[in-house]
Amino acid sequence: MEEVQVAPSQVRILKTERKWLGEHAEYRAGWYCKKTGAEILMVPAVHSIWQDGPGPCAGDGETQTVFHLYCPDCEKEPEFEYGSPVQADDLMFAQNG
C-alpha cells in the first residue's frame, strides 16, 4: 500500500509540526528532544493534498508523501490513514537530515 521511498534531500512536512519541533527539540547536527535527548524521527505518510480556495476544484485527488515529525520518547509513532487530507497551505519543505 504505502510506497517506501528513498528519502529525498527535501521533504514535505507540516508547518504545525515544524513549529512543534522548534519548541520540543533543539538542533545539534540533527534535532534532539530537549527533555530526553532522543533524536526526533520522521515517518512518511501518503496524503491527499487539498488546495485551499474557492471553487469546486478543491481536492483534486493529488497525493503526496508528507513526513511527520515525532519524538520517540514523548509520543508514540503517529499513524495516518492512507490518503487522509491535508491542506496545501499547511505544507512546507524542509531539508532532510
Ligand SMILES: [Zn+2]
Ligand atoms: Zn521529546
